[in-house]
Amino acid sequence: MTSEDQISTETRDRIARQFIEAIPHASALGMSLDRLGTGEAEISMAWNADFVGDPRSGIIHGGVISALMDTCCGAAVLSHPTGPRSTATIDLRIDYMRAAAPGQRITARATCYHVTRSVAFVRAQAMDEDSENPVATATGAFTLER
Amino acid sequence: MADRNEPLPQIKLRRDNALRLLVEGVPYIRWMGIRFDRRGDELTAIMPFDQKLIGNPFLPAIHGGATAAFLEIAALVELSWSAMWEDLESGRIAPDAAMPDSLPRLPKTIDFTVDYLRSGLPRDAYARARVVRSGRRYASVHVEAWQDNRAKLIAQATAHFLMPQG
Structure with missing residues (x-):
């Protein structure tokens, strides 16, 4: 790796x-932006006992997945090559395929x-450590401020 | 059938206890600071403003994800509450903090569609959910959230749930 790549x-x-x-809410949920491409983003967060929705199983609440999906979709919009100044969610649909495994990181x-x-x-898409089977998928429309 | 002569304080205590156990048993509801106001069987979810709910500090505005989570929590609690109401009133179930199994299991979210209508201001938010249809296996719930004016919704959502079996 050259020093230029390093920088x-x-x-x-x-x-x-x-x-x-x-983004205070993303920060409070412990999100980290792992990758930002052109019109693509990857954000992950650790499992946390405070975010559990069903105490009997330790499964993360769907609302946490919604917040993660919404933030990640917003980041993808902002990274679009047309360079939008800001964005807001118009609508977002989330399908929950399966429960995220307790204790695992969600990406x-x-x-x-x-x-x-x-x-x-x-x-x-949201995945736990089993990247073959998505936990949830989302599709949304966002505003673009140019 | 419910006992017409049951003392009023006892009725209120029984209902408030059941609601408290339902809500306080969920760590994420606590973390979000969401609570529920009850009038008879009618619930209003309240999300007091908190700095950690902010999504855009420049406007400032509540994070869309926080609004979505608030709506989903309001829908899920309303559905669980309305599903257990009859059993609670007839005494078939008596939720007890010492016995987690005394509360029915929570429904599972199948899908959730949220429609953002206005930017969420740095103020308290309220939500009411309506169970549109609840069958043995599936339920459809509609939920609305507002802040200062009941008629000016900040967001609405429709959710489908899988009801707990057995």
Whole structure:
């Protein structure tokens, strides 16, 4: 790895950290922005006893998955090559395929697959450590401020 | 059938205890700071404003994910509450903090669609859910959230749930 790559990696990490730090709710849930592509984002968070929805099973509440999906979709929109200034969710649909395994890290990946002048269309998946079988999928429409 | 002569304080205590056990048993509801106000069987979910709910500090606005979670919690609690109401009133179930199994299991979310209508202000938010249809296996619930004005919704959602079996 050249020193130039090193700097860009550090810069990328700093931007990723600042992105989450700028969103108090994402920061409170312990999210980390792991990857930001062009119109693509990956955000993950650790399992935490405070986020459990069913105390008898230790399964994370669906609302936590919604917050993770929403943040990840928003990040994908902001990283779109057309360079939107800001975004807000218009609607978001989440399908819960299975319960996330207690104790495991949850990772969401979102793709902003189409944009018009004022709307972005996004889809996302959330996985626990079994990346073959998604925990949930999401599809949403977001506003675009240019 | 419910006993017409049951003393009023006892009725209120029984209902409030059952609701408290249902809500306080869920760590994430506690973490979000969400509580429920009860009038007879009618529930209103309340999400007091907190800095950690902010999604956009520049506006500022409540995070869309926090709003979604609030709606999902309001829908799930309403559905569980309405499903246990008859059993609670007739005395078939008597929720007890010492026995977690005395409360029915929670329904599971199948899907959840949220519609954002206005930016959530840094203020308290309220939500009421309505069980549109509840069958033996599946239920459909609609939920609305507002802040200062009941008529000016900040978000609404429709959710489908799988009812606990057995």
